[in-house]
Amino acid sequence: MQQLKSNLNMDFSKKVMIDTNQLEWLPSPLKGVTRKPLAREDLESGHATSIVKYQAGSHFKRHSHPQGEEILVLEGVFSDETGDFGPGTYIRNPPGSSHRPFSTDGCTLFVKLNQFDKNDLQQVRVDTHSTPWQRGMGGLEVMSLHDFEGQHTALVKWPADEVFQPHRHFGGEEILVLSGLFEDEHGQYPANTWIRSPHMSQHHPFVKEETIILVKVGHLPV
16 A cells, blocks of 8 residues: 655645546544545644545544644535534634544545644635625636635636636645536646646636636745
C-alpha cells in the first residue's frame, strides 16, 4: 500500500492537478477513517488538503484546529456535537475551535486543515442544497460560501456550452470539480478533480456540459 508523505504539493508557485478518482485510499491514525492526501505540510499536523472517508460508526476523540478547518460534505452524513450535516453542507470551524466528529452511517468529505488567517474567526454552516443560487457573470450561477479580506469561497454552476473570459488569479485559485466536466486550454477535468493554480496564473475556462465546481481564490502566497 502507498505510504502517506509529508511536504506533498507544498510549492505554491506550481500548478497542481489531481484526478482523485485515480488515488488509492490511505489509512489514517483512526481505524475506519481513510484519506486521499492532495497537499500536506507534515504527516499529522500543519497545512493539509485531503479527501477523507469515514466508515459507518467511525468517530474521533475531541481535538482542536489551531488554524481552522474547512469541510464540504461530498457523500453521506458527517456529525459532531453541533449537529448532523448531509451532502452539500459547507462547514468552517475557526482557529482554536475543537469538536468530536463522527459518522453513524459513513461519509466522504473534502477537508482543508490549518489554512485560515488567525483573524478569520467566523463559524459557518451552509446547506448548499437549500441555499439559492445568485446570477453571476455570463450564464454562470454563484453561491457564495465565505469571504474574508480578499479570500472568496463559492460554488459556481456552469450551464452547458458556457465559455468564460480569459483571466488571472491574484492570490491563486483552487477548484474541486463536483459534477460535470470542467475544461480550459490546459486540459479536461472530470468530477472529483482537484486543481490548484498559483498567484497570477491565467486560463480560459469553458464547459460543454453543465458543471458545478467549488472555487476558492485569493488565499495562496503572492
